Amino acid sequence: MTIQHLINGKAVDSAARFETLNPATQAVLAEVAAGGEAEVNAAVQAAKDAFPAWAGRPATERAAIVRRLGELIAKHVPEIARTETDDTGQTISQTGKQLVPRAADNFSYFAEMCVRVDGHTYPTPTHLNYTLFHPVGVCALISPWNVPFMTATWKVAPCLAFGNTAVLKMSELSPLTAARLGELALEAGVPAGVLNIVHGFGKDAGEPLCAHPDVRAISFTGSTATGNRIVKTAGLKKFSMELGGKSPFVIFDDADLDRALDAAVFMIFSNNGERCTAGSRILVQQSIYADFAQKFAERAKKIVVGDPQDEKTIIGPMISPAHLAKVRSYIELGPKEGATLLCGGLDRPGYAPELPVHVRRGNYVWPTVFADVDNRMKIAQDEIFGPVACLIPFKDEAHAIALANDIAYGLSSYVWTENIGRAHRVAAAIEAGMCFVNSQNVRDLRQPFGGTKASGTGREGGTWSYEVFLEPKNVAVSL
Numbered sequence: 001m002t003i004q005h006l007i008n009g010k011a012v013d014s015a016a017r018f019e020t021l022n023p024a025t026q027a028v029l030a031e032v033a034a035g036g037e038a039e040v041n042a043a044v045q046a047a048k049d050a051f052p053a054w055a056g057r058p059a060t061e062r063a064a065i066v067r068r069l070g071e072l073i074a075k076h077v078p079e080i081a082r083t084e085t086d087d088t089g090q091t092i093s094q095t096g097k098q099l100v101p102r103a104a105d106n107f108s109y110f111a112e113m114c115v116r117v118d119g120h121t122y123p124t125p126t127h128l129n130y131t132l133f134h135p136v137g138v139c140a141l142i143s144p145w146n147v148p149f150m151t152a153t154w155k156v157a158p159c160l161a162f163g164n165t166a167v168l169k170m171s172e173l174s175p176l177t178a179a180r181l182g183e184l185a186l187e188a189g190v191p192a193g194v195l196n197i198v199h200g201f202g203k204d205a206g207e208p209l210c211a212h213p214d215v216r217a218i219s220f221t222g223s224t225a226t227g228n229r230i231v232k233t234a235g236l237k238k239f240s241m242e243l244g245g246k247s248p249f250v251i252f253d254d255a256d257l258d259r260a261l262d263a264a265v266f267m268i269f270s271n272n273g274e275r276c277t278a279g280s281r282i283l284v285q286q287s288i289y290a291d292f293a294q295k296f297a298e299r300a301k302k303i304v305v306g307d308p309q310d311e312k313t314i315i316g317p318m319i320s321p322a323h324l325a326k327v328r329s330y331i332e333l334g335p336k337e338g339a340t341l342l343c344g345g346l347d348r349p350g351y352a353p354e355l356p357v358h359v360r361r362g363n364y365v366w367p368t369v370f371a372d373v374d375n376r377m378k379i380a381q382d383e384i385f386g387p388v389a390c391l392i393p394f395k396d397e398a399h400a401i402a403l404a405n406d407i408a409y410g411l412s413s414y415v416w417t418e419n420i421g422r423a424h425r426v427a428a429a430i431e432a433g434m435c436f437v438n439s440q441n442v443r444d445l446r447q448p449f450g451g452t453k454a455s456g457t458g459r460e461g462g463t464w465s466y467e468v469f470l471e472p473k474n475v476a477v478s479l
């Protein structure tokens, strides 16, 4: 199979190609056109040419097309989920039941929303002020390899619904489902040039796309390092930067421990631990720490690691050998820094069932739990982005807040307590874009999604997506 770019409604190849591999089997899934500056320039030009007509269409017409695209995705969930699982190693239970259905919802949601964009009025005795919201123009949408289809649609849906045109660049590690998105967009009636997709590496395709003078806004999801680089090289543009995280999962001794355990396990081990909002620093009050640690490790040992296409699998392979090596390097580092390995680790731990023969060459790592972690250790400070949990004890509320905030990142946070006053105090005190109280991460499309500190700038979701995809203009009329 060959994956080509989608430029101005046509499949376009490149002289150079790269392979995308199945991380469970190492089989070559497809050859992918490796785009560079020429392909980026052609895609941006197509998006620029298509913009006036698309922006000028009544919102109801754009909404109908965007809604149809969501319906087509909903119709093809099993096929898209299988492809996404092959390409990323994310388990089929996640892609089939959560991520691809949510991608379809992104389109139906923003189709509803775009017809409701309204303005504000600020009357004064001398002037009538009112706001107009204009689409921004050509937007660069850049997606990472973890949950790539959902993330891409989270950007494409509001971008198109609000009247912009797009150049989407997927991660070179997970390009397959975007190609399907392009086909379905054409089938749904998205006009040529409104959605363009360029494949390729960050340096070759991502960088010229972000630097292109005709690109007016960048919606980027990826690592903090890349986000910093883009902000420095892209010039003056609108930015939405959804970056890395190392989120605190704070459990007080009055929490409902069984529910907290379930949620803590889910937030670090689901999606293979390759999740930006992972609760990767689990802060536990000292009085319940030993009991919690033992129960948490017991649950971790029962997690099924295996073929991601198997419904029973909870942890599939890491995306790539390079990423596997990174995750393993932190597992090796933990004991050297003084942490206690409760389960998992570098060697076959013995408790996990044997991997099925056909996935034994996969990029696997076992769910790993470190206890006695000091928050200043590298395993506690760095985003490992794999199934590695750090259990950190704390004394009291003030200590919990201090540890939670002693980190460069500020994406998500989790607080578990039955004390309602404390729940609100801690939620307010934690430096993060999101806080979930007595809950795992549950998304509502109206919420502002995004982070603070090194986790990014800007928010997306609901009317928060106006920030990046619409330009407000104030009109002041002298009376």
Ligand code: NAD
Pocket (backbone or CB within 6 Å): 142, 143, 144, 145, 146, 169, 170, 171, 172, 200, 201, 202, 203, 205, 206, 207, 210, 221, 222, 223, 224, 225, 226, 227, 229, 230, 241, 242, 243, 244, 245, 275, 276, 277, 383, 385, 411, 450, 451, 455, 456
């Ligand atoms: P990455 O930064 O390596 O790559 C992300 C994308 O940027 C890819 O498409 C890549 O090709 C492209 N890219 C690389 N260099 C570029 C450049 N110079 N200019 C423009 N584009 C460039 O990230 P990754 O490894 O693919 O993804 C994992 C990271 O993404 C983690 O840090 C994770 O926390 C983060 N993430 C954040 C969120 C969020 O919403 N905050 C969601 C998912 C993932």
